[in-house]
Amino acid sequence: MAEVIENEEMLAGDLRLNIGGEHFELNMTIPAAAVKPRRMLPVFQSLTNTIVARAIDRSAADGKAISCKVACGACCRQPLLISEAEAFALADLIENMPVERRSVIKQRFRDGRQHFADLDWFDRFDEMSAEAAKGKSDELGRKFVALLSEYIAQGVACPFLENESCSIYEDRPLICREYLVTSPAENCVAPRPDNIEKLPLSGSPSRAFGALVRTENVKTPSELLLIRILEFAETHSERFESRVGPAWADDFFRKLTGREEPGLAEDGPSDIAGDGPNSGGDAKGPANG
Numbered sequence: 001m002a003e004v005i006e007n008e009e010m011l012a013g014d015l016r017l018n019i020g021g022e023h024f025e026l027n028m029t030i031p032a033a034a035v036k037p038r039r040m041l042p043v044f045q046s047l048t049n050t051i052v053a054r055a056i057d058r059s060a061a062d063g064k065a066i067s068c069k070v071a072c073g074a075c076c077r078q079p080l081l082i083s084e085a086e087a088f089a090l091a092d093l094i095e096n097m098p099v100e101r102r103s104v105i106k107q108r109f110r111d112g113r114q115h116f117a118d119l120d121w122f123d124r125f126d127e128m129s130a131e132a133a134k135g136k137s138d139e140l141g142r143k144f145v146a147l148l149s150e151y152i153a154q155g156v157a158c159p160f161l162e163n164e165s166c167s168i169y170e171d172r173p174l175i176c177r178e179y180l181v182t183s184p185a186e187n188c189v190a191p192r193p194d195n196i197e198k199l200p201l202s203g204s205p206s207r208a209f210g211a212l213v214r215t216e217n218v219k220t221p222s223e224l225l226l227i228r229i230l231e232f233a234e235t236h237s238e239r240f241e242s243r244v245g246p247a248w249a250d251d252f253f254r255k256l257t258g259r260e261e262p263g264l265a266e267d268g269p270s271d272i273a274g275d276g277p278n279s280g281g282d283a284k285g286p287a288n289g
């Protein structure tokens with residue numbers, strides 16, 4: 001059933017999904033009209049929170065509690081790849097900040113980006129990514145771990161991190177929502193494959209959304225590192241097409257669930273009609289303020 005919510009026609013309804021073998025019954029509200037992908041972000045953010053909340057419950061039932069704590073921003077010094085649509089959305093978020101705060105955040109981005117450019121880190125990351133695209137090997141895997149460790153060892157915090165908390169918590173990228181650990185929180189200061197136990201999720205919305213909205217703007221993987229988003233937004237224009245909400249959702253869920261055939265629901269056509277706003281629960285993520 002279509003209903004008008006805040007002057008915008010929205011479609012609200014129930015959805016059954018099998019994500020990575022886990023069954024979800026979701027109540028979603030999505031735009032009825034043609035929109036750019038960033039307009040779908042609140043829907044996918046809420047879904048991510050729901051998937052993470054389920055994973056937290058599963059982990060707790062297995063006796064593994066989440067060790068991420070309030071005001072622990074250790075994971076916010078890692079190189080994070082985000083989606084193109086989120087890069088533009090975050091750049092706009094910064095543009096709309098009060099002038100003083102905007103100037104501080106922008107300076108942090110400039111300093112951080114320059115720090116890693118001086119280390120030639122972005123080029124080395126892109127070279128390794130190109131090598132990995134041709135074929136993976138243990139040797140290359142070790143080199144990647146060393147490169148990522150080098151980035152983290154620099155101790156350069158995400159420009160949004162303040163007092164070890166995320167200052168844009170409600171708007172933080174999907175990938176930040178997905179990162180929680182059951183290994184000791186202090187290990188995130190120097191994470192390695194053998195000292196970090198990430199919370200396993202049934203699916204990765206950040207990956208699905210990233211693949212959905214990638215355009216020819218992106219020439220090298222490092223361009224979409226969080227620390228480079230201002231540079232990216234300043235040197236590119238948005239190329240996204242507008243599509244109706246159900247079309248975005250359909251393609252997103254196909255990528256998330258690995259389903260080849262169109263259709264949102266696990267069994268039978270989706271039921272985008274009904275009532276109620278999305279009620280996906282929030283979950284603690286990194287730098288939870």
Ligand code: SF4
Pocket residue numbers: 073075076077080158159160161162165166167168169172173176286287
């Ligand atoms: S959670 Fe916030 S502060 Fe941490 S990396 Fe993500 S955006 Fe940055």
